[in-house]
Amino acid sequence: MIKTAVLGYGTIGSGVVEILDKNRDVIAKQAGQEVELKYVLDLRDFPDSPVADKIVHDFQIIEEDKEVKIVVETMGGLNPAYPFVKACLLAGKHVVTSNKALVAAYGTELLAIAREKQVNFFFEASVGGGIPIIRPFYRCLMGERIEEITGILNGTTNFILTKMDREGETFENALKEAQNLGYAERNPEADVEGHDTCRKIAILTAMATGREVNYEDIYTEGMTRITDIDFKYAEKMGTSIKLLGTSRMKNGKVTAFVAPVMIQKNHPLYSVSDVFNGIMVRGNMLGVSMFYGSGAGKLPTASAVVSDIIEAAQNLKRNVAIGWSSEKQPIEPMDKARFCYFVRVAGSYRNKEQDIKQAFGDAEVIELYGLDEFAVLTSEMSEEELKAAATAYDRKEQGRSDFGIKQIIRGVL
Amino acid sequence: MIKTAVLGYGTIGSGVVEILDKNRDVIAKQAGQEVELKYVLDLRDFPDSPVADKIVHDFQIIEEDKEVKIVVETMGGLNPAYPFVKACLLAGKHVVTSNKALVAAYGTELLAIAREKQVNFFFEASVGGGIPIIRPFYRCLMGERIEEITGILNGTTNFILTKMDREGETFENALKEAQNLGYAERNPEADVEGHDTCRKIAILTAMATGREVNYEDIYTEGMTRITDIDFKYAEKMGTSIKLLGTSRMKNGKVTAFVAPVMIQKNHPLYSVSDVFNGIMVRGNMLGVSMFYGSGAGKLPTASAVVSDIIEAAQNLKRNVAIGWSSEKQPIEPMDKARFCYFVRVAGSYRNKEQDIKQAFGDAEVIELYGLDEFAVLTSEMSEEELKAAATAYDRKEQGRSDFGIKQIIRGVL
Numbered sequence: 001m002i003k004t005a006v007l008g009y010g011t012i013g014s015g016v017v018e019i020l021d022k023n024r025d026v027i028a029k030q031a032g033q034e035v036e037l038k039y040v041l042d043l044r045d046f047p048d049s050p051v052a053d054k055i056v057h058d059f060q061i062i063e064e065d066k067e068v069k070i071v072v073e074t075m076g077g078l079n080p081a082y083p084f085v086k087a088c089l090l091a092g093k094h095v096v097t098s099n100k101a102l103v104a105a106y107g108t109e110l111l112a113i114a115r116e117k118q119v120n121f122f123f124e125a126s127v128g129g130g131i132p133i134i135r136p137f138y139r140c141l142m143g144e145r146i147e148e149i150t151g152i153l154n155g156t157t158n159f160i161l162t163k164m165d166r167e168g169e170t171f172e173n174a175l176k177e178a179q180n181l182g183y184a185e186r187n188p189e190a191d192v193e194g195h196d197t198c199r200k201i202a203i204l205t206a207m208a209t210g211r212e213v214n215y216e217d218i219y220t221e222g223m224t225r226i227t228d229i230d231f232k233y234a235e236k237m238g239t240s241i242k243l244l245g246t247s248r249m250k251n252g253k254v255t256a257f258v259a260p261v262m263i264q265k266n267h268p269l270y271s272v273s274d275v276f277n278g279i280m281v282r283g284n285m286l287g288v289s290m291f292y293g294s295g296a297g298k299l300p301t302a303s304a305v306v307s308d309i310i311e312a313a314q315n316l317k318r319n320v321a322i323g324w325s326s327e328k329q330p331i332e333p334m335d336k337a338r339f340c341y342f343v344r345v346a347g348s349y350r351n352k353e354q355d356i357k358q359a360f361g362d363a364e365v366i367e368l369y370g371l372d373e374f375a376v377l378t379s380e381m382s383e384e385e386l387k388a389a390a391t392a393y394d395r396k397e398q399g400r401s402d403f404g405i406k407q408i409i410r411g412v413l
Numbered sequence: 414m415i416k417t418a419v420l421g422y423g424t425i426g427s428g429v430v431e432i433l434d435k436n437r438d439v440i441a442k443q444a445g446q447e448v449e450l451k452y453v454l455d456l457r458d459f460p461d462s463p464v465a466d467k468i469v470h471d472f473q474i475i476e477e478d479k480e481v482k483i484v485v486e487t488m489g490g491l492n493p494a495y496p497f498v499k500a501c502l503l504a505g506k507h508v509v510t511s512n513k514a515l516v517a518a519y520g521t522e523l524l525a526i527a528r529e530k531q532v533n534f535f536f537e538a539s540v541g542g543g544i545p546i547i548r549p550f551y552r553c554l555m556g557e558r559i560e561e562i563t564g565i566l567n568g569t570t571n572f573i574l575t576k577m578d579r580e581g582e583t584f585e586n587a588l589k590e591a592q593n594l595g596y597a598e599r600n601p602e603a604d605v606e607g608h609d610t611c612r613k614i615a616i617l618t619a620m621a622t623g624r625e626v627n628y629e630d631i632y633t634e635g636m637t638r639i640t641d642i643d644f645k646y647a648e649k650m651g652t653s654i655k656l657l658g659t660s661r662m663k664n665g666k667v668t669a670f671v672a673p674v675m676i677q678k679n680h681p682l683y684s685v686s687d688v689f690n691g692i693m694v695r696g697n698m699l700g701v702s703m704f705y706g707s708g709a710g711k712l713p714t715a716s717a718v719v720s721d722i723i724e725a726a727q728n729l730k731r732n733v734a735i736g737w738s739s740e741k742q743p744i745e746p747m748d749k750a751r752f753c754y755f756v757r758v759a760g761s762y763r764n765k766e767q768d769i770k771q772a773f774g775d776a777e778v779i780e781l782y783g784l785d786e787f788a789v790l791t792s793e794m795s796e797e798e799l800k801a802a803a804t805a806y807d808r809k810e811q812g813r814s815d816f817g818i819k820q821i822i823r824g825v826l
Contacts, residue, residue, distance in 0.1 A: 002786070015698075017632065018696050019556055022698070023557070023558055023697070023698065026555075026556060026557070026558055027556050030555040030556065031555075058713040069476045074549075075812050078716070114434055124553075130700065130702060132549055132552075132553035132554065132702070133703055135552055135553050136545055136549075136553070138546055139545075139553070139724075140537075140545035140548050140549070140552070140553045140720055141716075142439075142440075142444075142719075142723040142724070143432060143436055143439060143440050143443065143544065143716055143719035143720050143722070143723055144436070144439070144716060145436055145439055174734075175782070268705060270684070271683070271684040283716065284435070284436070284716065285428075285432050285435070285543075285712045285713070285716040285719075286543045286706065286707070286712070286713050286716040287438065287543065287706070287707050287710075287712070287713055288706060289543060289545070289705060289706030289707070290703075290704075290705035290706060291702070291703075291704060291705075292681060292702060292705065293699070293700070293701060293702030293703060294699070294700050294701070294702070297700075299698045299699070299700070300698070300699050300700055302558060302698065303556055303696065303698040303699040304553075305555055306555075306698075307554065307555050307556050307558030309556070310555040310556055311552075311555070312655055351552035
């Protein structure tokens with residue numbers, strides 16, 4: 001029998017406790033022995049819960065109990081998650097976490113301590129909730145040179161964008177609905193500004209390159225400026241707009257960004273909707289594969305945590321080679337990244353044709369009935385070139401009354 | 414350095430050789446040492462190929478060479494693949510195969526020998542080509558009670574059905590195009606009659622239950638009777654028709670079948686089209702997840718083989734616990750399986766309404782302009798009940814001129 005402790009009896013933590021109980025037999029079979037919960041650390045008491053007699057308020061009890069071999073961190077945030085996890089690893093305990101902030105900020109150090117102490121630091125649940133996506137990198141796609149990872153990694157924003165797409169909702173109304181359903185926080189910034197997606201794509205990029213990725217190096221743009229008008233164009237073009245986290249690796253160089261992107265119907269992520277997540281991985285031999293499922297939620301996320309507990313139990317005496325080294329992976333400047341661009345322009349195309357062509361070259365034109373604007377879809381160019389083209393257009397148009405570029409959204413070809 | 418031999422220099426075998434060369438550095442890093450190809454067994458010579466000096470025609474050379482630790486079987490078929498693989502395992506070599514026929518027919522025995530000899534028998538490439546799907550069962554979803562596996566497991570038939578769906582093609586024409594493109598064999602029976610899918614769902618079901626599944630116990634129906642008319646109805650209903658392999662596990666009882674099934678737009682497999690494969694797995698805690706990618710093709714399939722080579726290299730001295738025991742998993746009779754049914758009936762609904770209602774109860778009616786027939790979508794019932802309903806209807810209608818049921822396709826709710 002192997003003993004565990006859970007730090008934090010919130011949504012995920014209580015989910016882990018539930019699965020350890022409900023799937024006890026399956027877990028014991030896979031882990032090679034029974035997995036027993038010994039402590040739950042929380043500031044609160046839970047007198048009517050099944051863990052009432054396991055609640056402790058003092059972390060030291062867990063840190064110093066030699067019987068506890070695997071510690072599950074589901075508190076979230078950095079403090080006290082970081083010092084607690086570090087202390088557990090230093091005490092020779094395996095640690096399993098669902099905490100993307102922790103992994104993105106301190107993963108390199110914690111992985112190094114785990115290696116040094118010959119224990120394991122696993123974090124399958126930190127990206128993509130219940131979707132197996134960390135493990136495929138070190139267990140499945142081992143023979144591949146990974147060329148691209150693109151994911152819909154945040155269920156909240158995907159729910160909002162799906163509402164806007166299917167029901168013509170405004171961003172504000174869709175956000176309100178997400179909040180009413182409990183999908184979005186009262187302060188939705190971390191989701192809608194792309195910070196959550198940024199940390200997740202940083203973790204996946206580090207898994208793929210084997211090097212530390214600083215999430216602050218990743219260009220991050222939220223989806224708050226996407227409007228219902230954009231989706232009207234998208235509908236006409238047969239495309240959709242998704243908040244993507246992407247990294248592309250080529251000849252040792254890595255580009256990475258988080259941004260709303262217009263994708264075509266045949267893109268594997270096109271039909272990933274509502275609160276679901278999907279992660280597309282392109283390898284040099286494999287081509288494209290895609291992993292899809294519940295990117296959040298109590299039991300799916302807890303299920304990923306439990307798979308880590310089992311892997312730790314299977315490898316009690318050895319460090320499984322996963323993660324990344326302390327070598328830093330540079331991220332190329334965003335200016336060099338290439339896209340086609342969806343550009344909405346004020347006025348009528350008839351009056352602007354010449355200036356548009358001079359600035360953007362040959363571009364597909366999309367006009368919607370009843371709007372005093374139009375859109376163009378450019379051919380592929382770099383961010384740098386796009387900025388130059390937009391500036392050139394602005395200069396030409398200056399002084400006109402129906403002047404201006406109203407929206408720019410990146411697109412993939 | 415670890416030495417390997419490849420049995421069969423066909424499409425997959427030559428793909429494996431190519432990846433071992435092109436991704437040499439990645440593979441060495443993951444495997445912990447260089448992986449070197451020592452022999453390629455084939456009846457033919459390949460004088461102008463990169464393996465010209467490695468070709469052998471005599472299996473015994475490989476069997477008896479103690480330096481060869483991992484043997485890759487990519488010959489296909491049962492003879493001589495089965496005796497060769499068995500001999501390699503008995504000689505204490507690890508074996509990796511892409512051969513679903515071999516795994517479905519002799520997997521139980523070969524897994525047992527591998528355990529006995531403390532080597533590994535891996536077969537990731539036997540199902541879903543390049544898609545990681547065998548490994549997720551023993552590496553990712555370990556804490557889950559698997560409740561359902563449903564897959565589009567055959568790229569050829571998915572290509573044909575996609576053509577019929579999108580372009581209104583007849584089965585015959587779509588098959589011809591698949592043959593011209595090299596996606597379908599001259600004799601397409603194994604694909605279109607569902608035999609290929611049957612072996613694959615048998616393997617996945619055995620992975621999920623841990624027990625031997627006899628593929629002959631699985632009800633298997635091909636897709637040759639699906640017509641362009643069926644897709645006309647599907648279009649009107651917003652559904653699609655896919656050849657699915659499914660197993661459902663509940664309270665230790667397993668239902669499994671291969672059949673064309675009508676699925677709704679919100680089904681995770683709805684948008685898996687062309688030659689792509691997708692496998693949906695439902696766990697009791699995780700809910701639904703889906704794995705998508707290239708289900709066939711030289712390099713994707715070879716990539717899965719290479720991931721097995723790497724896992725074997727990482728576990729040279731121990732048998733990784735995968736697969737199933739020799740205990741037999743009974744499959745429930747198909748008569749008890751439950752679906753809703755899409756039923757096409759000759760004549761006009763107006764004239765048949767009463768008989769239809771008496772036989773099938775309340776059912777949604779779909780009429781297409783210009784056809785002397787209509788369709789109903791029943792509520793959920795068992796195969797047994799459906800048969801009884803169809804017989805009851807036939808009896809009522811006997812003697813009429815526009816008599817008869819023209820088509821029945823299973824649907825999921």
